[in-house]
Amino acid sequence: MAKAFDEFYKSTGKIAHNDVPFIVVTESQDDCPDIRVYDLTVRTPGDNPRILLQDVNLHFKPGDRVIFTGASGSGKTTAVKALMNSWDYGQGLVVMPRNVKTMLFSQSAYAPNANLRTILNMATAGQAKFTDRELRYALQSVGLNKLVEQIPGQQVEILIDEMVDHLKSTSCLKKDVAQSAIDFAQRRVPELFSSVQSVPDEQRIYLRQCLRAFVSAHEFDDVFNRVVDAMDDALMAPLAKRLALFASDIANRKSGKIYAYTPAKVRYFAWSLRRSLNKAIKTYMKNDDTDDAFREIRLNDRQARNVVDTIVNHTRDEMMKKASAGPLHQVFNTASWPLSLATVRLKARSAVNEIVQAVTFFMEKQVMTGDTMSLSGGERQKLMIAIATLHQPDILFLDEITAALDKETGAALYKDMLDHLPKHTIVLSIAHNTHIMPYHNLHAHLENQGVTVRRIVPQAPGATPTPSV
Incomplete structure (x- = not known):
């Protein structure tokens, strides 16, 4: 079909072209890698349409870096939409190469409501295209270091690297390695992390490899376990603090008439609470309590046990403290009056539901989404520049991709992105500012319903580029 349209447009005149009531965008059938535009007319919708482009013919080859300029309202963005088959108002033929990866990034960058790993991969977790380390490097390359901790394990890896540098720079004896590493982690974690997480298996292996240079074989396992446990504890410290406060609230609200809770009943309440909470936390860890495909479980099994211990121990201690202060504490220190064991068990189960909801809500707040x-x-x-660099498209449409950045930062990141794209990538970039013009070889200027394409003459660094005539 594309070949037939191609031949049709080459063999017929403008009257025949204008008889086609819409813009035809199709794939080439002759394996041509070029973008070809024939007699493209673009107009605004409505009863009184305004012609933005009329009878425009364009031809871009692999490796072309094209910058589109023009006055506001001249039709730059609309022309790109027409090439992307997203604008129906007009006439003409656009022939795109087939079997290519095409990406478009607009000035108002949009991030879907998914976690950062999914956004960068542009796919769900089971279809991830890049390793977490590649995602981390992409974020760092554009200066988004603050988002690295949203890629589970990558900020932990940075912490491990800093810890190794610390151990190398200190003259501590080998017997002090564990304590030195623990002290460093406890001091550095609050500075590096703003969210609760754990040490993933991949980073545990990395930590094990790093520590072998500092610890003898016979004491290695003990040192490793102490260090990694200390890191897990430091990483979940904000959650532990929140749970301690929540446990006090649970104790106050579930106690009722406090004299009814004898030590025996408090212990039974704690036992029931632990049993039910263990089951609920296991369900949470397996993600069996929701159909949320994007949920990230940031806790490991040891941290989950700490959640249970923190809640149960604090609740038991608070209730025991209140019960022991009651005047009838010694009188009713039995397991039969005035609360039955069934009532105690029901109160414990009710508390578990509240606890799991609180933990889930708190942990979901730790994961940023779009x-x-x-x-x-x-x-x-x-972020859009990082995604483009990761995915290496064959055709890349950019609409004012550096408009919100300052001149120097925008130019540097733009050049770095182009340097990391494949040489054959066709880049079509809309821009009002000319500071990114030196990184293109073609200048397409929209004016008077037409497009004038000129080759950009390379200039000395710092000079203003000038299109050739």
Whole structure:
């Protein structure tokens, strides 16, 4: 079909072209890698349409870096939408190469409501295209270091690298390695991390490899376990603090008439609470309590046990303290009056539901999604540049991709992105500012319903580029 349209447009005149009531965008059938545009007319919708482009013919080859300029309202963005088959108002033929990866990034960068790993991969977790380390390097390359901790394990890896440098720089004896590493982790974690997480298996292996240079074989396992446990404890410290406060609230609300809770009943309440909570936390860890495909479990089994211990121990201690202060504490120190064991068990189960909801809510707040990242316009554009660098498209449409960045930062990141793209990638970039023009070989200027394409003459560094005539 594309070949037939191609031949049709080459063999017929403008009257025949205008008889086609829409813009035809199709794939080439002759394996041509070029973008070819024949007699493209683009107009606005409505009863009184305005012609933006009329009878425009364009031809871009692999490796072309094209910058589109023009006055506001001249049709730059609309022309790109027409090439992307997203604008129906007009006439003409656009022939795109087939079997290519095409990406478009607009000025108002949009991030879907998914976790960062999914956004960068542009796929769900089971279809991830890149390793977490590749995602981390992509974020660091555009200056989004603050998002690295949203890739589970990568900020932990940075912590391990800093810990190794610390151990190398200190003159501690081998017997002091464990304590020195633990002290460093406890001091550095609050500075590096703003969210609760654990040490994943991949980073545990990495830590084990790093520590072998500092610890003898016979004491290695003990040192490793102490260090990794200390890291897990430090990483979940904000959750532990929150749980301690929540446990006090549970003790106050579930105690009722406090004299009814004898030590025996308090111990039974704690036992029931632990039993039910263990079951509920296991369900949470397996993600069996929701159909949320994007949920990230940031705790490991040891941390989950600590959640249970923290809640149960604090609740038991608070209730025992209140019960022991009651005047009838010694009188009713039996397991039969005035609360039955069934009532105690029901209160424990009720408390478990509240606890699991609180833990789930708190942990979900630790994971940023597209709606909760609170990124500025410039940071969102940096994120789009990182995605483009990762995915290596064959055709890349960019609409003011550096508009929210300052001149120097925008130019540097833009050049770095182009340097990391495949040589054959066709880049079509809309821009008002000319500071990124030196990184293109073609300049397409929209004016008077037409497009004038000129080759950009390379200039000395710092000079203003000039298109050739």
